[in-house]
Amino acid sequence: xxxxxxxxxxxxxxxxxxxxxxxxxxxxxxxxxxxxxxxxxxxxxxxxxxxxxxxxxxxxxxxxxxxxxxxxxxxxxxxxxxxxxxxxxxxxxxxxxxxxxxxxxxxxxxxxxxxxxxxxxxxxxxxxxxxxxxxxxxxxxxxxxxxxxxxxxxxxxxxxxxxxxxxxxxxxxxxxxxxxxxxxxxxxxxxxxxxxxxxxxxxxxxxxxxxxxxxxxxxxxxxxxxxxxxxxxxxxxxxxxxxxxxxxxxxxxxxxxxxxxxxxxxxxxxxxxxxxxxxxxxxxxxxxxxxxxxxxxxxxxxxxxxxxxxxxxxxxxxxxxxxxxxxxxxxxxxxxxxxxxxxxxxxxxxxxxxxxxxxxxxxxxxxxxxxxxxxxxxxxxxxxxxxxxxxxxxx
Numbered sequence: 001x002x003x004x005x006x007x008x009x010x011x012x013x014x015x016x017x018x019x020x021x022x023x024x025x026x027x028x029x030x031x032x033x034x035x036x037x038x039x040x041x042x043x044x045x046x047x048x049x050x051x052x053x054x055x056x057x058x059x060x061x062x063x064x065x066x067x068x069x070x071x072x073x074x075x076x077x078x079x080x081x082x083x084x085x086x087x088x089x090x091x092x093x094x095x096x097x098x099x100x101x102x103x104x105x106x107x108x109x110x111x112x113x114x115x116x117x118x119x120x121x122x123x124x125x126x127x128x129x130x131x132x133x134x135x136x137x138x139x140x141x142x143x144x145x146x147x148x149x150x151x152x153x154x155x156x157x158x159x160x161x162x163x164x165x166x167x168x169x170x171x172x173x174x175x176x177x178x179x180x181x182x183x184x185x186x187x188x189x190x191x192x193x194x195x196x197x198x199x200x201x202x203x204x205x206x207x208x209x210x211x212x213x214x215x216x217x218x219x220x221x222x223x224x225x226x227x228x229x230x231x232x233x234x235x236x237x238x239x240x241x242x243x244x245x246x247x248x249x250x251x252x253x254x255x256x257x258x259x260x261x262x263x264x265x266x267x268x269x270x271x272x273x274x275x276x277x278x279x280x281x282x283x284x285x286x287x288x289x290x291x292x293x294x295x296x297x298x299x300x301x302x303x304x305x306x307x308x309x310x311x312x313x314x315x316x317x318x319x320x321x322x323x324x325x326x327x328x329x330x331x332x333x334x335x336x337x338x339x340x341x342x343x344x345x346x347x348x349x350x351x352x353x354x355x356x357x358x359x360x361x362x363x364x365x366x367x368x369x370x371x372x373x374x375x376x377x378x379x380x381x382x383x384x385x386x387x388x389x390x391x392x393x394x395x
Contacts, residue, residue: 001388002037004088008063008075008095011042013053019309020094020119023184028056030187030381036388041082043075048082069143076100076147088112090388093155094119096147102154113391116151117159117182120305121168124148149173156391162306162328180387184307185375186316191288195317199289205277207293212243212355215294215319217287217310218301220251220260220280225300225324225341227266232300232344234270236351243355245276248290252281291317295360296351299323302341315371320363322350335366 005024012025028038032055044060051058061082063075080100083091091098091114098114105112124145149172152158158174159182160166166179207213214233218224226247233245251260260280267276279290291297297314301324311326321329321336324347330336337350354360 001090001392002039002088003031003090003092003388004039004041004083004086006041006079006091006093006095006098008043008072008097011040011058014042014044014051014058014060019184022309024094025053025056026185026187026377027381027384029054030377031385032056033378034381034385036385039088041079043071048078072097072143072147080104083112084108084110089392090115092117092159092384092388093151096144096151099147099150099154102151106154113157113388114155115157115159115387115391116155118148118152118169119161119184120303121165121172122303124168124172157387159387164306164328182383182387183375183380184309184312185377185380186309186312186371188316188372188376191313191316194285194288195292197289199286200293202293205293207244207277208242210242212240212296213246213294214243214296214298214351215246215248215290215314216298216300217248217291217314218299220249220256220263221253222255222259223301223303224249225302226259226263228302228342228344228347229298229300230263230266230270230272230276232298232347232351233276234272235344235348237272237275239352240355243275245272246290246294247276247278248282248287249279250281288313288317291319294319296320296322296336296354298347298351299325300341300347301325312371312375315367318361318364318368320354320360321367322347322354329370331366331370335363335370 005028007020007024010021012021024040028040031038039057039059041059043063047062049060061075061078063071076097076099079097083101084104091112094117102114152172152174158169158179160169160179161183163181166176169179202209216229218226237243251257267273291314297319299308299311301308303325305325306328308326311321311323311329314321323330323338324341327338330338332338339346339350
């Protein structure tokens with residue numbers, strides 16, 4: 001079985017360490033363990049080029065990995081041409097850029113079967129796409145949403161992160177019999193190996209053994225709600241002077257760099273400089289060492305993602321979770337709490353409650369149990385394999 005995994009912006013390790021990047025690599029790695037011939041296809045600067053990593057083939061097509069209309073169209077054009085010339089049994093895509101191939105395969109009767117996996121349906125649901133001006137609405141509908149609508153309409157199957165996503169897909173015209181569940185996950189073997197290493201020590205970063213440490217790992221993006229967390233932590237720190245906040249994240253796009261500046265400015269205005277540790281564009285190899293320092297993980301996201309990889313990774317690191325989303329991962333009173341968006345007061349109250357009731361270890365152990373039972377990539381790859389086989393008439 002030959003499978004192509006396609007994402008326009010970002011694949012690990014060539015483009016970074018975000019959730020989508022790591023998902024595609026981890027899925028490919030575990031599919032290889034099942035004997036599947038996997039190729040990852042993504043964007044690159046300049047001409048088409050080929051590479052490999054951990055035995056996985058990578059194909060990089062022109063399109064500079066940003067959201068400009070010219071680069072989106074360029075990548076879509078080269079991708080359609082590549083897919084028409086290369087025989088795959090399954091095309092598993094995480095981008096709307098496959099719209100051209102979806103239309104062409106109907107005409108050419110190519111036998112490749114297709115799966116589209118839209119993750120959090122960002123172009124339809126996230127604030128950065130919904131809260132825009134009239135002109136930008138037209139631009140967004142044509143450049144971003146139309147390709148996704150074509151893919152959701154024409155693909156053989158649509159992969160949902162959770163059963164909770166089925167209702168949103170139905171609103172977009174996807175029939176229930178075309179949807180199957182394929183969650184994102186974590187590679188527990190990789191994480192456990194990283195946790196065994198002493199990458200970061202509390203004393204090295206100005207944290208004492210008695211400090212109560214809150215951590216959040218996100219992109220520095222307005223959709224992630226980090227300003228709300230800083231405001232909440234100001235209330236936490238007033239009640240728990242021995243508390244510390246660690247913010248770890250990426251900032252590469254202009255909006256992220258600007259938001260990073262806003263977060264730093266808010267920390268200074270609130271007088272929290274000595275209580276907040278910020279690490280921007282941290283080396284991924286040390287990430288799990290930072291999780292290891294913490295007592296509780298907080299995700300203040302303003303998005304409606306049913307799942308966030310940073311939450312799953314924190315759960316794998318035995319941390320309790322306080323989040324404004326991902327109710328399927330965060331079970332209130334079992335491994336953490338879900339709280340309303342844009343509400344620093346309630347967010348602060350739950351962070352304090354985990355401390356005062358000494359819930360970190362109990363909730364953390366429950367977090368680990370959830371990801372171990374349901375979200376290890378060895379299990380998810382088998383789910384994907386079975387769906388591929390069904391599409392090919394073999395399962």
